[in-house]
Amino acid sequence: MSQENLQALQRALVEQQVQGFLVPRCDEYQNEYVPAADERLAWLTGFDGSAGLAALAHTHTALFVDGRYTLQAQQQIGDQPIEQQSLATADIANWLCNALESGDTLGFDPRLHTEPGLAPLKQRLNEQGIELRALDTNPIDQIWPDRPAPPSGAALPHPQIFTGEDSQSKRQRIAEELKQRQQQALWLANPEVCAWLFNIRGSDIPHLPVALSMGFLYQDGSATLYLAADANSEALQKHLGSDIEVVHDKDSLFSAAERQHAQSVWADPQLTNCWTLQQLRARDIQIQFSRDPITAAKARKNATELEGSRAAHVRDGAALCEFLAALPEAVIQQNFGEMEAVQLLRSKREQREGFTDDSFDSISGYRSNGAIVHYRVTPESSLPMAAEGIYLIDSGGQYPDGTTDVTRTVALGAPSESARDHFTRVLKGHIAIATLKFPAGTCGEQIDAFARKSLWDAGLDYAHGTGHGVGSFLSVHEGPQRIGKVTTNVALEAGMIVSNEPGFYLTGEYGIRIENLIFVKEREGFPGFLEFEDLTLAPIDRQLINADLLSDAELLWLNDYHDKVRTTLANAVDEHTRDWLTEATAPITKE
Structure with a gap:
């Protein structure tokens, strides 16, 4: 069907007298998540990832995606005549300059682009004598016969x-x-x-x-x-x-x-x-x-919003723990896989007061699928799970008093020593961020290396950021603050909520990520300094930890965190999970 859509769009471009067209994955609000009526990229190419762009030039078409979606794009494009390229401005410009000729016109929908986003492309095209033209109407909207109506729910x-x-x-x-x-x-x-x-x-x-x-x-x-x-x-x-x-x-x-x-x-x-x-x-x-x-004002949560986030994380943590407690028994049943795990966790959250939706599509990755950083399970890709291997679940919930986002990696059987080493190095980075004290004015890029040091010591790294901002019953990905290698020049301020999620991914084997939400607060007794406080409440898998790699201070943090999880959630979970919590949060000592 997508190939027919592609041909229909090429005919529509001829009628609009343009030789090319850009199809981004976004809406007029530049939202990360878009309504069904704005899923033009998926309608055209079959690719439904959260980031991407298609470019048409004469009879040629390319889909540009980043590294998170390389495999997914290949699967969803199938045998259509669409090239797959890297989602980088230079690569998009190079492809268009090769596919178009001097005197050609590249059309775009001005509602779906920003001037800074188009500026580098416009400059390259001008150098090649190619015009970039805003179109009055989006040609896809004219040829999409069953396009969903724009949403108009109650405010x-x-x-x-x-x-x-x-x-x-x-x-x-x-x-x-x-x-x-x-x-x-x-x-x-x-x-x-x-x-x-x-x-x-x-x-x-x-x-x-x-x-x-x-x-x-x-x-x-x-x-x-x-x-x-x-x-x-x-x-x-x-x-x-x-x-x-x-x-x-x-x-x-x-x-x-x-x-x-x-x-x-x-x-x-x-x-x-x-x-x-x-x-x-x-x-x-x-x-x-x-x-x-x-943008900056809503990033700085007030006392009411922070207290609400704490309360939401108690309910969400209880749901996650009931899921984790039920998981070992579930995986030995027939027909239980990544998709069924998502459904089980969703059912646990739905039992919690105020739950309205997942905060994003859960990342449920068993074994090799866990190594795909932004893997999204489908009925076709869902791997059956068994009492062996490593499983990663990254998920979150929307509640009126807070937004959650948490990742836990669990061993479903006895893990290898190399897996325990990788996991413990990720844990050391997680603890380094959680316990960091830093002066006011510090930006996320200045602390990112603390999360990576133990991995770097072993010649390892991960290709995503360490942390992103989170809204208050708003977007799970909220700016302007973040922790990562990319320069932001945005200082971390009291009240900001960020994720703390270092990871490691062994292609074809497993993915490891430990993610808590934390918030910035003033450091008591040290004017001009800040620190973090954890919001997320869920055990960190003891099977995967090599305690001998942890310092005494790291071990103390871990045992204190587990004690907090157990005492906070004990009365919020069912009896089976309460017993599981006692074991999952038991103190760890060095051998």
Whole structure:
């Protein structure tokens, strides 16, 4: 079917008088997760990973994916006439410059791209005499006969018992920054910033509890908010108050900004799509490009949000422990594999108060599949599990008081000494981050090496970041903070939640990752210094630990952490799991 779709798109491009077209995996909000109506890349190529781009040029087509999805893309492309390439700007540009000719035009949907994202490509194409042109309509939308309708679920008030601050207070706080920057309005580019600013949530996007929305915030704290008509309600209007004008047509947003005499607008270039910039410029509105202040504000969780996250992690930890306790018995049953494990864990979470959704598609990898960093199990790929080998489960839940993300690696049989060595080195890196004390102003890239040192000592490493930010009943991947090799120049600040997830992957054999969520807090008694506190509650598999590789301080941390897990969760789990917890968290000593 995808090959027919490809041919239909090639014919549509001829009608639009362009010789090429870009098909990114995103929506107009630049969301990581997108509604079904925006899965154009999957419709065209069959590839449904979370990151990728297809490029068409005359009769040639290429799919660009990163290393996480190399194998998946090969499987899903099948025998279609689609080349597979690396998802790097230089590689995309090189392919297009070879496939197109001087005088050709490459079309793109301006709602699906940002100017910074296109800038390097535009420069290369210009050098080759190739025009990059924004199209008025996306040709895929014209030829996709059964395209799902855009979602328009209800936008719901998110109570202050979870947010810790009302919307008016937040709006006034951000409006003060507008005044300081001498900007009349702030462009609210996506549902996440709107969700935080207006204290609303929704269900329009899988795993991301938001309503599709965008808008403007003005200097006086008032705002114009776009929502689908079906998303609005009397209860929502009462929650928003008279200072918020709700519109149901995106063009009306810009007319509202004109009525507010917004002659200059602050916009985040990384979040704002090209179409929005076209609308602003057409109205002679000046644009100041800078990082959205809400991004940093929502990253710093207040006391209520942190307390909510603690509570959510207790319930989530109880669910995960009941799953881990049931796993050994489950794997000896027939027809139990990676997919059934995901379903079992989901059933445990669904029993917990407030659970609304997984925070992402669970990564359930047994043996060789665990070595694929962002493996996503399907009925076709699901390996049957047995009482041997190593299993990795990376999963999380969405609760109104918090978002969780946790990875545990477990031995289903007696592990090899090399596996125990690899696991313990990953654990040493995990403990190094968990126990780190650091001065205020330290960025994630400055501490990343602590997580890798023990692996580096053995000539080993892992190819992903060590940590990402996490939202409060929002995205499980939230910026601007992160821990990794890539330079961010973003300091870690008190209240930020990040993951701590070093790993190691032996191709064809197993994957190892130990992930807890932690948050940054001030170090008591040491002004100007910060430290981390763990949120995640789940045992770390004792079978895989070589205690002789741990220092006394590392062993003390591990035993203290396990004691905390056992005492916190003992009354939150069933009797079988309570007995399992006692054994799984028993103190470890050196031989």
